Amino acid sequence: MQARIRTAFIGLAMTVLAAVGVPAAFAPPAHATQTFTDIAYAPAQPAGSKGHLLDLYLPATGITPRPLLIWHTGSAWSSDNGKAGADAIAAIFNPLGFAVAGVSVRSSSQAIFPAQVHDIKSAIRWLRANAGTYQLDPNRFAIMGDSSGGWLTEMATLSAGVPALEGTLGTTGVSSAVQTGVAFFSPTNFLQMNSQNLPTGGLDHDSPASPESLLVGCPIQTCPAAVAQANPMTYVDSNDPPLMFLHGQADFLVPHGQSVLLYNRIKAQCGDATFISVPGADHMVPQVMDPAHFGSQTVSTTTDCTETVGTGTINPTWANFATFLRGGLKMGTSCEVTYATEVWPGAFNGTATIRNTGTTPIYGWTLTWTWAGNQQVTNSWNSTVTQTGTQVTARDDGTNTYIGPGSSQGLGFTANVTGTNAIPAQFKLNNIPCTRVP
Template identity: 70%
Template sequence: MHVRSRTAAIAGMVMTMLAALAVPLVLPPPAQADQVISNLAYAPAQPAGSKGHLLDLYLPAGGTTPRPLIIWHSGSAWSSDDGKTGAAAIAAVFNPRGFAVAGVSVRSSAQAVFPAQVHDVKAAIRWLRANAATYQLDPGRFAMMGDSSGGWLTEMATLTGGVASLEGTVGTTGVSSAVQTGLAFFSPTDFLQMNAQNLPTGGLDHDSPASPESMLIGCPIQTCPAQVALANPINYVDANDPPLLFLHGQADFLVPHGQSVLLYNKIKASCGQGRFISIPGADHGLDFVMDPTRFGTQTTYTTANCSGTTTAGSPNPTWDTFADHIRGGLKMGTSCTVAYVPTTWDGAFSATVTITNTGTTPVDRWAVTWAWPGNQQVTDSWNATLTQSGAQVTARDAGHNAYIGPGSAQSFGLSATYSGTNARPSEFRLNGVVCTPAA
C-alpha cells in the first residue's frame, strides 16, 4: 500500500487514543485578548481552500510596544492543518504579561510531506517579522511554543535558524526565520528509536507505514533513514542555538519520554543551552505535565557553558516558570531592583533612576515604565529617551547602555516640573517586570 493513501483511519486512531487518555485538545481558560485578528494568510492556500497557511494574532492593549511575540502551534500527530487552534488559551496566559501571541497553522501530512511543515512555520515567522511594525511586534524578540508534534515543530524552528536547506520558498522570503528561544512539550525527536523506547505496557507502533511519523516523512520510517534524519531536531543542535526548555512525562504513552532524554544529552554534549523537566507519572498532555499534584516530584536537567546540573523538585512546571524562561531567552529580564533618588527645589526636580538586573540572564534593550502619582511633567532626560502620556512614562535605553548583565546596573536621569506634592512613583517595571525598591 502506498503510504500516501492516508485515510481518516490514522487520524481517527490517534485522536481516539488521545481521547482515551483524557488528553485535553483545547487549553483552558478562554482567551481574554484585547484584540484578535483571525485568519491572516502568511502565504497562499495550498491546496486551495486549506487552512495550513493561516495564522491568528492576539494583541494586548497594555504593556510597552513593540511587543515580544510567542508563536504557538498545537500538536495533532501532523494530521491537522489547523494548528493555530489552542493559541487563544496561550494568549489568555501571556497577553496580560505584555506578550503578543500568534497561533500558526501549517499543512497536514495528508496535504504535504516533510519538510513542508518546517517550510511553512519558517514562512509564518518571516511574515510576522516582515510585518512587525504593522502589529507593533518586536522583530528581535520572537519565541516559539508547541505541544507534541507542535513541540517537534518548535524544536525544529528553534534549532534550525540559518539552515538554508529548510527555509523553503513559501510566502515571504529574504527575512530571517530565526526565533530567540523555544518551549516544547512532550515532543518526538528521533523517530527511528521511538518503538524501542515505548513503555513496557505498550504504545503506538511508530514503525508502521500508517504511523504519524511515517505519514509525515512519506515512507515507512525504517525504510528511509536518511530522510528521517533530516526531520530529527537533534541533528541540528549546536552551541549557537537559542535556549530551549522542554518537558516530558515519564509515563507518556504516545511519545516516549526517552525522546527528550536524547535531545538533552545532545544539547549538553554540544555545549548548548537547554533545560529539560522530567515529570514522573505524567502522560501525554499539558494537564498531565502541569498537574499540581506532581509538583516537587520532577527532576530538572540544565546545561549551559558545557556543564550540566540536576535539580530535584524545582522549578515547578507552571506558567510563571515558562514565562521566566521566555523572558530570559528574549533577554528581557526576570527580576530587578530600582533606586529612585530625587533632588527637589521650588516647582521642579531632577532624579536619578538606577535599575539593577537581579536575574540570572542578561537584559539587552530595555524600557522602564512608571506612572507619576501627581502632576509631574518630564522636561529633559539623559542616558535614556523618555516619553510621557498623561501620568505614564516610558524610558528607553540610549543604545550605548542597552545591555545589563546579571548583577549589573544602568542609570538614567530626568528633570521635571510639578506643583503640589512630589511623591515617588509607587512602581517601576523593567520590560514589564515589576522591580523591587532598592533598600
C-alpha cells in the same frame, strides 16, 4: 490578503482549555486584546486549505514593541489547523505583555516533510517582516507547542540558517530565527520510538501508517536518511537559542526517552537546554503541569558544557515558562530600581538606577512608571523619556542597552511639579515589576 479584525475580552472558555490542555486553574483574569484572525502568511496549498493561516493576539497594555510568542497545537501532523487554541495561550501571555500568534501548517496528508518546517519558517518571516505594523519586537520571537507542535518548536528553534529547511513560501529575505522555545513531549528520533515504548505498550511507530511514516512519506525504518532530516537533534549546535522541553515519564504516545535523547545531544554540543521530566504524567499538558507532581520532577539544565540536575527545582507552571521565555529573549527576569530626587521650587531632577538581579543579560530596556501627582518630565539624559498623562516610559538611548546579571544602568530627568511629589509606587522593567530600593 484578507484578515478579520475584532477587539474582544479573551477568556479561557472550557472548550478551548480542553483543546490545548490548559487547566482552568491556571486561568488569569480576562484581558482586553485586539485580535486579527485568518491572516494568510502564504498562498493556500492546496486551494481552500487552512495550513497557511495565522491568528494574532495583541495585548491592550504593556510596552511596545512587544515580544512575540508563537503557538502551534499538535495533532500528529494530521491537521492543518494548528492555530486553534492559541486564544487560550493568549489569555495567559497577553496580560504579561506578550503578543501571541497561533500558526497553522500543512498536514502530512497535504504535504510531506519538510513542508511543515517550511511553513512555520514562512510564518516567522511574515511576522518579522510585518513587525512594525503590529508593534512586534523583531528581535524577541519565541515559540511553543505540544506533541507534533513541540517537534515544530524544536525544529524552528534549532535549525536557524539551514537552507534546506527554509523553503521559498511567502515572504523571503527575512530571518526565520527564533530566540527561544518551550516544547511539550516532542518526538525527536523516530527510529528509536518503538524501542522506547512503555513496557505496557504504545503506538507502532514503524508502521507505514504511523504518524511519523506519513510525515516523511515512507515507512520510517526503510528511509533512515529522510528520517534524520526530520530529527531536531540533527541540527543541534552550541550556538542554538535556549530551549526548555517537558516530558511525562508515563507518556503512552511519544516515549519519554525521545526528550532524553535530545537533552543528551544538546549537552554533548555544549548547548543551552532545560529538561523537565515529570513522573507519572502521560501525553497531556494538564498532566505534565499537574501540581500533584510538583517537587518530584527531575530538572536537568545544561549551559556552556556545565550541567546541573535537581529534583523539583522548577515547577512546570505558566509563570515559570514566562520567566524562562523572558530570560531567553533577554528581557530580564528580576530587577531593582533605586530612585532619588533633587528638588527646588516647582521642579526637580530625578534619577533611577536599574540593577539586573536575574541570571540572564538584558539587551534593550524600557522602564515605566506612573506618577501619583502632576509631575511632567521636561528633559532627560541616558534615556529617551516620553510621558502620556501620568504614564512615563524611559527607553535606553542606544548606547546603554546592555545590563548584565548583577550590573546596573542609570537614567535621569528633569520634571516640573506642584503639590505632592511622591515616589512612584512601582517601576517596571520590560514589563516586569522591580523591587524598589529606598
